[in-house]
Structures are given as structure tokens and as C-alpha cells.
Amino acid sequence: MPLAYGLAAVVGLVLCLTWGALQVQVTLAGFLNGESLWSKAQKQSVIDLYAYARSGDTERLDSFRRNYDVVRTDRWARDAIASGHYDRHAVGAAFKRAGVIPAAIPGMVFILDHFAHAPYMGQAVADWRSVDGAIEELDAIAGELRQAYAHGTPSAEEIARQSARIDALNDYIEPRSDEFSLDIALGAAWLGRVLFASVLLMAMLASLLWIRMARRILAGIRGTEERYRQLFDSAADAIVMVDEALGRILGVNRTTCAWTGRDPDELLGKDFLDLFVEGSMRSSGSSTIGLLRSENGVARTVETHSSLTTWGARPVRQAMMRDISDRVSMEQERRIAAEAMASVAEGLIIADADRRVTTVNAAHTRITGYTLQYLQHHRFDELRRMPDGSALPPSIWELVAEGGNWVGEVQSWRSDGSSYPELLSISAIRNSEGRVQHYVAVVTDITRSKADRQRLEYMVAHDPLTGLANRSEFQRHCAQAIEAAGRMNGAAAVLFVDLDAFKAVNDSYSHAIGDRLLVKVAQRIRRELGENDVASRIGGDEFTVLLGGLRTREQAAQFASRLLLSLSEPMLIGDYEIVMSASIGISGYPLDGSDPVVLIANADAAMYAAKTQERNTFRFYTPLMHADARMRLMLGADLRQALMRDEFHLVFQPSVELRSGRIVAVEALLRWRHPERGELMPDEFIPLAESLGLIRRVDAWTMRAVCAQIRQWDQAKLPPVRVALNASAATFGHPGFIDGVKQALQSSQISPNRLLFEITESAILRLGEATEQTMHALHALGIGIAIDDFGTGYSSLAYLKLSGIDFLKIDRSFVTDLPDSANDVAIVEAMLAIAKSLGMCTIAEGIETAEQHEFMLRAGCNEGQGYYYARGLPPSEIERMLSPNPRHESSRLRLVPPK
Structure with a gap:
């Protein structure tokens, strides 16, 4: 625009100058015209006067007067202008009468007024003034x-004289008139x-001024363009200029190239929409949001703002794209945070620096019933108190203000007025200056968890079956009682209670009945407790009782007597009436120890002595008892070592066919060669192995040893005999028992029918359904199964119907009094009849006399086993x-000859 204005000014100035020049030219033309008329009038007046002088023709005189008036009018106008005080209108009228061009009159007046002394003009005016007298003289001559001529015709001399005067004046006027014309012409040319x-x-x-201004303006424009280009290229946003009609890209900045990974030449002419992932464009108010493509495959979310402008006559759309990936991510995070806050199970409170609530989530409203309004x-701490009922202490806010996080249990209230325990966590949000701006509190209703914790604490400290204290809780109470007794110079006693023959109840009635029996026992123990007494179940059928506030430990005898009497009363459990007894050991503080563990161990030793000596009684601890308990502990440790040192060995007791006296089978009997105590029998270490969880390892060793011995006898070409071995309930019911048997048979390569x-029957009852499955599996392998100690348990005869049972062993308790005991005779004959009807082979245990042998043979028993034939013998x-x-060597065997 400045250039346009400057150009218009230059053109206007040129036009003004041209117009001025034209005006001057018109003025000069007027001068020339006036000069021409003045000179013509002057010359014509001389001619007319000369002709009038010669002829006296009045027309000539009139013509002289007209021309003289022209000359005189011009002279008057000239002199009026030169005076400086003139009537412009009168002067103009004078020049007009003189025949000057009207358009030139103002210019002539201006030049005569202001440029009368200009080059050539001054000389012309001087020449003009020089003939004024001659012109006046011509008027006088006229x-x-x-x-x-008014008085007649003048004389020739007069006419000649006057003509001569006219000629003289003409000679004076003419050169000056010519000089005036020349000056006017030269002045016009000069002007x-x-x-x-x-x-x-x-x-x-x-033009120079305009060019200079144009250069400055263009330099400014170039600087502006460079600044615009710098701003355009250095903009943090991507800017794309797009042809509005065609949608083609006309220009891009560096950011666009960087985001798309393309050069400007690649982008120019490309369709603008091709820059975006297809289908990602969506409108968002006055802007558009889409995914901008990149050559490296990374798409960024951009927000595009468009504005329409023009480049010349072309409509162009400027698209400014701003990377909003972070904003979208933050919005997503805020949305997730808001959704998380709304869906989190814990209550959330956001409060200002004065702890006044500003926001709560739905969980808080659900927990407390209070609305945000x-x-x-x-303040959120107004509705909360410490568990003791006091207000939240200032130390909480001091801790949070210092940058900490306070977590603790408080008592909170609901909108209905009820209170509940709450876990409160408080933290602070600070501004840039480090001052607390908001508090964030997380609240959790711990009513259920607290109850669960209390229940868990109860369960941790109590036996789940009986509700009595467990071992750790009992030891804690025992330590407190010892401390109290020490302060009061009193005593405390620990009673170790073990039920007599409880295993038989489990084996005979089932574990469920056994558990119910333990509950009944616990109830009777609890019934006998005093204010300072605590009872616990420390495992199985073992109970402990703590008696506090005693003067001496002997006072515990009264409690033990009452407890034994209470436990001996019949207990009705379901359809069963069970009569139990217990053995009790008593140890006391300070006589028998000052530590809970020591007192319990000593009471255990006393209980073991009571159970061993008499049962259904109690014993006070003496140091000698502990020696026996220590011996049992040492034996347990030695038993573990025995498996690794291979201290076990087998002996075999023959089983004789009664009719032929032939050895048809042997029973493998386990022995332990103890390095210090000598050879131990099974009843001395098998119960210990069962209690220590070693019985399965012992049974596995026995089975491998039996299989190896059978293979050794087969290699020695001995007659094949059946080998029987005992299996504990723990081994027989284990899921890996059958696989272990298969592996032993495979490794020894013996026939399965060689094993029995x-x-x-008590083990069969304990195993339940697993017994039948295991029997089926053994029967499928070809291994025989025998029921041992038949008739000594509490079960019925129903399990005899189980498939897979091949042998029935009659217990020695029924054979010992044969043939004198009529009852035993009847029982044995009944057993043999049942076995025969079921197709079972019968084996009588404990035959020690010839009379017993003869009776069993007559009764139809198949095989016999006992000291009458042989004891347990080594493999050799x-x-x-x-x-x-x-070889004929002396032997203790007394084999019955066949009949």
C-alpha cells in the first residue's frame, strides 16, 4: 500500500507538473498570440495611418483607430499590472478586448505580475515600453x-512631411517590435x-524518492517474509497450507516434515487427508482430531485448527496441527484416575488446606452414607475419632505437613449414627512453594477385616476343633503364670493329659467320631477349669492344663482327680456310647522348671510314666521320668540314622501246611540291630516310626529287601515259597503304593504271586474306600492279600466281602487257650467256616503246642504259624x-511229620 500510494503521488505530481507546463504553454501561446496581435495592430496602424495620410480615406483612419485601441489596451493592462494595484477582472477584460486567448489571460497576468523581469521577458517588456512614445506620436499624427483633412485636402508638402514622420516612427517602432517578438519567442522557448x-x-x-521508498518497503517486506518464514518454520505446531478447491498441499513448515518424516518436496502437491490414518479423523468442536502418519510407523494424535485466507485470487486454507498426544494421554490418565476413583472399593476424600471436604468418591458415600453436598x-476429621474416643491429635497433621504419610485405625460414624472401625490413610498435595494445598484421605471399612483378624488371631491362638488354646498360646499363658507366681512366691502347675486307647476309637468308629469325642473331652476339661486356669490341645488326643495361683504343685492333685473322674463318665456321641480314660502327668513351677517348654516336657514325661505303669491315673514329675523320655527322643534320632546306615534286617518265620507239614510260606519279620541297645523288636520302634512319619520309608525298605531275598532264593534253585510281609495303613493307603510295588517287582524280576x-482289619477300617481300590490293584497284579489279627478289632464282618482277599489269619489271642476254652473253640470254628464259605485260605497264628496243632488240623485250618514250628530265622x-x-545239623525246629 505505501508503494501504491507513493506511485499515485508520483503520477499525481507528474500530472500536476504537466498540467502546470500546459498552463504555462497556454500562457506563452497567449503571449505569442497577444504579441502577434499587438505587432500586427501596431504595424497595421502604421500602414493605415500612412494610407490615410496619402488618401485621406476615413476607413483607413477608422482601421487605424481600431488597431491603435488594441495597442493602447494592451499597454494599459501592462501598466496596470506593473503598478501592483490592479483590478484583475478589468485587466482580463482588457486583454480579452485585445484578442488574447481567454485561457491564457490568467497566466499572462501571473507572468507579468511575478516574472516581468525573467530572462527574455524583461527585455521584451522593455522593448514594449520603448515604443510607447512612438505610438502616442502616431496618435497625434492621426x-x-x-x-x-477636415479643412480640405492638405498640401502635398504636408502630406509628405507627415508621411516622413510616419516612416520615421515606423523605422523606430518596427525593429523594436521585431525585437519584442523575438524576445517573446525566445522567452517562450527558454521557458x-x-x-x-x-x-x-x-x-x-x-521517481527516485519512490524507488528509494520502494526499496525500503521491499526490504521491509523481505525482512517480514524472512521473519514470517522463521516463525513459520520454527513454530512448534505443524502448519500446512492447503488449496481450498483441490485439497492439495501448497506449503509446509519444518515441524510438519519432522512429524511426517518426509521432505517438503514429497509433501507439496499431496492430498492433505493422506497425511492422516484412514478413519481416525473426528470433529471436536471447532477443531478436528486425528492420527498423523509417519514414515517410521509411529502415529501421533494431532488437533487441527483451520482458517481460510487468500493467496492472490486463490483461496487457501491454513491448517495448524498441534501434537496433543501428551494431552490425550493425560486426559486418558485423568479419565482412568476418575474411573478408578469412582470404582475403587476404598473411600477417597479430597479436602482443602483447611481439611474441608471438596470431593468424595462413590465408595465413601456407600460406606458412610454421607453425600458430597x-x-x-x-472437615473430614470431624466425623472421626481415635479408637479411644479422643480427637485426631495435631501430630498427625504435623507429620503430613512435613511430607509424611499417616496411616492408622480410627473410629468413624455413618449417616445413620452408627460407628465402625476404619483404616485411615492421610497424605498431602503441595503447591510449588511446598505448602499444603490439599489433603487426600483413603478410608477403608475394616469391620469385617477386623473381625476376620480377631477371628484369625483367635484361630492362631486356639485349636480349631475344640476351641481350646493351642501350644503357642498355652506357652504364653504359662509364661505369664510363671511370672505371676514368681512375684507372689507361689506356684503354677502344668498337667499333660493323654487319652487312653484313643487310636482304637479312631480305628473302630472313624475319625469323625474321634473328632467329636475330642470336642466332648475339651468340654469336660473346660468345665473343671478355675478362674486362673487355661486348657489347650497341643495335638492329637493330647491336652495340657495350666493351673495358676497355687501355693504348691501338690494342689494340682485334686484337679487331676476330678478331671479323671469327669473323663471316665460315658460319652454319648451319635449312636455310640464311649467310655474313655486318661493318663495325666503333672509338673510344677518352681520345683520342676521355670520355663514353659520345660514344664510341658516334664509333664509329658510324667504322663508317659502314668500311661506305662497304670493308665487312668496321674503322676507327678520326677527327674527319673525325664530320662525315659530322653531315651525315646534318642531312639527317634537313631531311627532316622538306621535307614541311612542300613541297620535293619529281616528274619523269616515259616508257615507250615498242616496236613503235609511242608513249608509253603514264610513271613518276613523286621529287626533293628541298634549299635548300642542290640537287636530291637518291631513293637519297640514301629510306633515311633509311625509318629515320626518314617513308617513309609521303613515299609519301602522291607519290600525291597523281601523282593531281593526272593530273587536270591530263586537263583539258588530253592522251591518257590510265598513270602508274606506287613504293610502299615499309611503305606497301604498312599497313592504311590502301587507304583512302588510295581517298581520293586520290575527291579527284582520276580513273579507277583510270590508276595502276600x-x-x-483296623487299618482296613481307617482307609475306608481307598482299601478296596488298593486291593483291586494288588489283585490285578497277582499279589495275594491277607487280613491279619482277624477278630481283634471293633469292626463288623462286612469287609470280608471285599474282593481280592485271599487269606485270613486267625489272631494268636484265639489260639492260646485252645482246645480248653469253649469260647475260643466256637470262635475259631466260626471263623474257619466263614473263610471256607468265602473261599479263603486260613492261617492260624501263635501255635505253640501239639494240642493246638491237632485242633487246628481237625478244624480244617489250612496253614499254621508259631513257635511250635519255628521262630523267626535268618535267610540262611x-x-x-x-x-x-x-544237611543234618542240630536245629530248634520241630516240624510236624505229615500224616
Whole structure:
């Protein structure tokens, strides 16, 4: 626009100068015209006067007067202008009468008024003034001639004289008139040159000024363009100029190239929409949000703002794209945070620096029942107290203000007025200056968890079956009682209670009945407790009782007597009436120890002594009892070592066919060669192995040893005999028992029918359904199964119907009094009849006399086993007995000859 204005000014100036030049030219033309008329009038007046002088023709005189008036009018106008005080209108009228061009009159007046002394103009005016007298004299001559002709015709001499005067004046006027014309012409030419030079100079000066201004403006425009380009390229946003009609890209900045990974040349002419992932564009108010493509495959979320402008006549749309990936991510995080706050199970409170509530989530409203509208007028700590009922202490806010996080249990209230325990966590949000701006509180209703914790604490400290204290809780109470007794110089006693024959109840009635029995026992123990007494179940059928506030430990005898009497009363459990007894050991503080563990161990030793000596009684601890308990502990440790040191060995007791007296089978019996105590029998260490969880390892060793011995006898070409071995209930019911048997048979490569597993009827009852599954599996392998100690348990005869049972062993308790006891005779005959009807082979245990042998043979028993035939023998003795050519050596065997 400045250039346009400057150009218009230059053109206007040139036009003004041109118009001025034209006006001057018109003025000059008027001068020339006036000069021409003045000179013509002057010359014509001389001619007319000369002709009038010669002829006296009045027309000539009139023509002289007209021309003289022209000259005189011009002279008057000239002199009026030169005076400086003139009537512009009168002067103009004078020049007009003189025949000057009307358009040139103002210019002539201006030049005569202001440039009368200009070059050539001053000389012309001087020449003009120089003939004024001659012109006046011509007027005088005309008057004289008119008077002369008025009186007749003048004389020739007069006419000649007057003509001579006219000629003289003409000679004076003519050169000056010519000089005036020449000066006017030269002045016009000079003024034309001056005007041309002025116009040219002014035009050049104006052009130079315009060019200079144009250069400055263009430099400014270039600077503005460079700044715009710098701003355009350095903009943090991507800017794309797009042809509105075609949608093609006309220009891009560096940010666009960086975001798309393309050069500007690649982007120019490309469709603008191709920059975005297809289908990602969506409108968002006045802007558009989409995913901008990149050559590296990374798409960024951009927000595009468009504005329409024009480049010349082309409509162009400027698209400014701003990377809003962070904003979208933050919005997503805020949305997730808001959703998390709304969906989190814990209550959330946001409060200002004065702890006044500003925001709560739905969980808080659900927990407390208070709405946000109500809470906004309250501080969130107003509705909370410490568990003891006091207000939240200032130390909490001091801790949080220092940057800490306070977590603790408080008592909170609901909108219905009820209170509940709450876990409160308080933290602070600070501004840039580190001052607390908001508090964030997380609240959790711990009513259920606290109850669960209390229940868990109760369960941790109590036996889940009986509700009595467990071992750790009992030890804690025992320590407190010892401390109290020490302060009061009193005593405390620990009673170790163990039920007599409880295992038989479990084996006979089931574990469920056994558990109910333990509950009944616990109730009777609890019934006998005093204010300072505590009872616990420390495992199985073992109970402990703490008696506090005693003077001596002997006072515990009264409690033990009452407890034994209470426990001996019949207990009705379901359809069963069970009578139990217990053995009790008593140890006391300070006589028997000052530590809970020591007192319990000593009471245990006393209980063991009571159970061993008498049962259904109690014993006070003596140091000698502990020696026996220590011996049992040492034996347990030695038992673990025995498996690793291979201290076990087998002996075999023959089983004789009663009719032929032939050895048809042997029973493998386990022995332990203890390095210090000598050879131990099974009843001395098998119960210990069961209690220590070693029985399965012992049974596995026995089975491997039996299989190896059978293979050794087969390699020695001995007659094949059946080998029986005992299996405990823990081994027989274990899921890996059958696989272990298969592995032993495979490794030893013996026939399965060479093995016979003996299992007691009490073990069958304990295993339940697992017994039948295991029997089926053994039967499928070809291994025989025998029921051992038949008739000694509490079960019915129903399990005899189980498939897979091949042998029935009659317990020695029924054989010992044969044939004198009529009852035993009847029982044995009944057993043999049942076995025969079920197709079972019968084996009588404990035959020690010839009478017993004869009775069992007559009664139809198949096999016999006992000291009458042989005791447990080493493998070499069995090998000698089974050898086809036995050596005749002294032997303790008394084999019955066949009949």
C-alpha cells in the first residue's frame, strides 16, 4: 500500500507538473498570440495611418483607430499590472478586448505580475515600453491629419512631411517590435526548456524518492517474509497450507516434515487427508482430531485448527496441527484416575488446606452414607475419632505437613449414627512453594477385616476343633503364670493329659467320631477349669492344663482327680456310647522348671510314666521320668540314622501246611540291630516310626529287601515259597503304593504271586474306600492279600466281602487257650467256616503246642504259624530248610511229620 500510494503521488505530481507546463504553454501561446496581435495592430496602424495620410480615406483612419485601441489596451493592462494595484477582472477584460486567448489571460497576468523581469521577458517588456512614445506620436499624427483633412485636402508638402514622420516612427517602432517578438519567442522557448527540465527533474526526483521508498518497503517486506518464514518454520505446531478447491498441499513448515518424516518436496502437491490414518479423523468442536502418519510407523494424535485466507485470487486454507498426544494421554490418565476413583472399593476424600471436604468418591458415600453436598460444609476429621474416643491429635497433621504419610485405625460414624472401625490413610498435595494445598484421605471399612483378624488371631491362638488354646498360646499363658507366681512366691502347675486307647476309637468308629469325642473331652476339661486356669490341645488326643495361683504343685492333685473322674463318665456321641480314660502327668513351677517348654516336657514325661505303669491315673514329675523320655527322643534320632546306615534286617518265620507239614510260606519279620541297645523288636520302634512319619520309608525298605531275598532264593534253585510281609495303613493307603510295588517287582524280576501283603482289619477300617481300590490293584497284579489279627478289632464282618482277599489269619489271642476254652473253640470254628464259605485260605497264628496243632488240623485250618514250628530265622536257615538235600545239623525246629 505505501508503494501504491507513493506511485499515485508520483503520477499525481507528474500530472500536476504537466498540467502546470500546459498552463504555462497556454500562457506563452497567449503571449505569442497577444504579441502577434499587438505587432500586427501596431504595424497595421502604421500602414493605415500612412494610407490615410496619402488618401485621406476615413476607413483607413477608422482601421487605424481600431488597431491603435488594441495597442493602447494592451499597454494599459501592462501598466496596470506593473503598478501592483490592479483590478484583475478589468485587466482580463482588457486583454480579452485585445484578442488574447481567454485561457491564457490568467497566466499572462501571473507572468507579468511575478516574472516581468525573467530572462527574455524583461527585455521584451522593455522593448514594449520603448515604443510607447512612438505610438502616442502616431496618435497625434492621426489627429493632425484628421484636422487637416477636415479643412480640405492638405498640401502635398504636408502630406509628405507627415508621411516622413510616419516612416520615421515606423523605422523606430518596427525593429523594436521585431525585437519584442523575438524576445517573446525566445522567452517562450527558454521557458519551455525550463518547464521541461523542471518537469523532468521533478519526475526524476519523485521517481527516485519512490524507488528509494520502494526499496525500503521491499526490504521491509523481505525482512517480514524472512521473519514470517522463521516463525513459520520454527513454530512448534505443524502448519500446512492447503488449496481450498483441490485439497492439495501448497506449503509446509519444518515441524510438519519432522512429524511426517518426509521432505517438503514429497509433501507439496499431496492430498492433505493422506497425511492422516484412514478413519481416525473426528470433529471436536471447532477443531478436528486425528492420527498423523509417519514414515517410521509411529502415529501421533494431532488437533487441527483451520482458517481460510487468500493467496492472490486463490483461496487457501491454513491448517495448524498441534501434537496433543501428551494431552490425550493425560486426559486418558485423568479419565482412568476418575474411573478408578469412582470404582475403587476404598473411600477417597479430597479436602482443602483447611481439611474441608471438596470431593468424595462413590465408595465413601456407600460406606458412610454421607453425600458430597453434606460433607462440603464439614472437615473430614470431624466425623472421626481415635479408637479411644479422643480427637485426631495435631501430630498427625504435623507429620503430613512435613511430607509424611499417616496411616492408622480410627473410629468413624455413618449417616445413620452408627460407628465402625476404619483404616485411615492421610497424605498431602503441595503447591510449588511446598505448602499444603490439599489433603487426600483413603478410608477403608475394616469391620469385617477386623473381625476376620480377631477371628484369625483367635484361630492362631486356639485349636480349631475344640476351641481350646493351642501350644503357642498355652506357652504364653504359662509364661505369664510363671511370672505371676514368681512375684507372689507361689506356684503354677502344668498337667499333660493323654487319652487312653484313643487310636482304637479312631480305628473302630472313624475319625469323625474321634473328632467329636475330642470336642466332648475339651468340654469336660473346660468345665473343671478355675478362674486362673487355661486348657489347650497341643495335638492329637493330647491336652495340657495350666493351673495358676497355687501355693504348691501338690494342689494340682485334686484337679487331676476330678478331671479323671469327669473323663471316665460315658460319652454319648451319635449312636455310640464311649467310655474313655486318661493318663495325666503333672509338673510344677518352681520345683520342676521355670520355663514353659520345660514344664510341658516334664509333664509329658510324667504322663508317659502314668500311661506305662497304670493308665487312668496321674503322676507327678520326677527327674527319673525325664530320662525315659530322653531315651525315646534318642531312639527317634537313631531311627532316622538306621535307614541311612542300613541297620535293619529281616528274619523269616515259616508257615507250615498242616496236613503235609511242608513249608509253603514264610513271613518276613523286621529287626533293628541298634549299635548300642542290640537287636530291637518291631513293637519297640514301629510306633515311633509311625509318629515320626518314617513308617513309609521303613515299609519301602522291607519290600525291597523281601523282593531281593526272593530273587536270591530263586537263583539258588530253592522251591518257590510265598513270602508274606506287613504293610502299615499309611503305606497301604498312599497313592504311590502301587507304583512302588510295581517298581520293586520290575527291579527284582520276580513273579507277583510270590508276595502276600498282610494288613490288619483296623487299618482296613481307617482307609475306608481307598482299601478296596488298593486291593483291586494288588489283585490285578497277582499279589495275594491277607487280613491279619482277624477278630481283634471293633469292626463288623462286612469287609470280608471285599474282593481280592485271599487269606485270613486267625489272631494268636484265639489260639492260646485252645482246645480248653469253649469260647475260643466256637470262635475259631466260626471263623474257619466263614473263610471256607468265602473261599479263603486260613492261617492260624501263635501255635505253640501239639494240642493246638491237632485242633487246628481237625478244624480244617489250612496253614499254621508259631513257635511250635519255628521262630523267626535268618535267610540262611530258611535256605537250609528248603534245600532239596538238607544237611543234618542240630536245629530248634520241630516240624510236624505229615500224616
